[in-house]
Amino acid sequence: MLIDKYAYTNKLRNYPPQVKILLSCGGIVLSRLVNSYYLDLLITVLMIILVIGIAKVPFRTYFKMLLLPVSFLLVSIITIMISVNGDFYLYYFKIMNICIGITMESISKGIKLFTTVLSSLTSVYFLILTTSIIDIIRVLKKLKVPKLFIELMVLIYRSIFIFIEEANNIYLAQTMKFGYENKRNSLRSIALLIRNLFTRVFIKHNEMNISLECKLYDGEFKLGD
Numbered sequence: 001m002l003i004d005k006y007a008y009t010n011k012l013r014n015y016p017p018q019v020k021i022l023l024s025c026g027g028i029v030l031s032r033l034v035n036s037y038y039l040d041l042l043i044t045v046l047m048i049i050l051v052i053g054i055a056k057v058p059f060r061t062y063f064k065m066l067l068l069p070v071s072f073l074l075v076s077i078i079t080i081m082i083s084v085n086g087d088f089y090l091y092y093f094k095i096m097n098i099c100i101g102i103t104m105e106s107i108s109k110g111i112k113l114f115t116t117v118l119s120s121l122t123s124v125y126f127l128i129l130t131t132s133i134i135d136i137i138r139v140l141k142k143l144k145v146p147k148l149f150i151e152l153m154v155l156i157y158r159s160i161f162i163f164i165e166e167a168n169n170i171y172l173a174q175t176m177k178f179g180y181e182n183k184r185n186s187l188r189s190i191a192l193l194i195r196n197l198f199t200r201v202f203i204k205h206n207e208m209n210i211s212l213e214c215k216l217y218d219g220e221f222k223l224g225d
Helices: 002-010 019-035 035-056 059-081 104-130 135-140 146-177 183-214
Strands: 083-086 088-097 098-103
Touching: 002 059, 002 104, 019 035, 019 104, 035 059, 035 135, 059 104, 059 146, 088 183, 098 104, 098 135, 146 183
Parallel strands: none
Antiparallel strands: 083 098, 088 098
């Protein structure tokens, strides 16, 4: 929801969405076509400057958003850098007859993968933090993207907000009843939250379908140009 807020309030909000989509996709494609750490870092820095310096998304908020995916990325990189029974180890240890360690080649691959993913990640963040979903859909329609794909995109986007809203409502109700007062209550509350959440999301989804039928929904979401 915070991402959606900045997509509508950032300083690049009124710039052509085609340009922003092209810039974002260009950063992703270039980082994969060109095998260069320097290009990856250049794309990353450029996207960060555009988001923080020009679009004026708060520095702390932006890096908090990056923290979770980067944490998962670092864990993945560490596992990739570890080689079993490789050659020319820099550091290694033995378990019986098995050598486990890090080679120069694995370090090089790990660094390249990290910079490539980071540049792609910042490119995606640039798009979602500066361009609203409505603008993206308009561009997709102009590009003659199949209607089924756009319909699924809109419904999934809407379902995310339903999911978050329902989870927040259940959590607040449980908190008011001291559902997270201790570990035992917390575990019980989380189990109830998960069970009730899926039930209420299905109910909300059914209500949304009924609402669309009442509005004579014909499989296409009408957007103004």
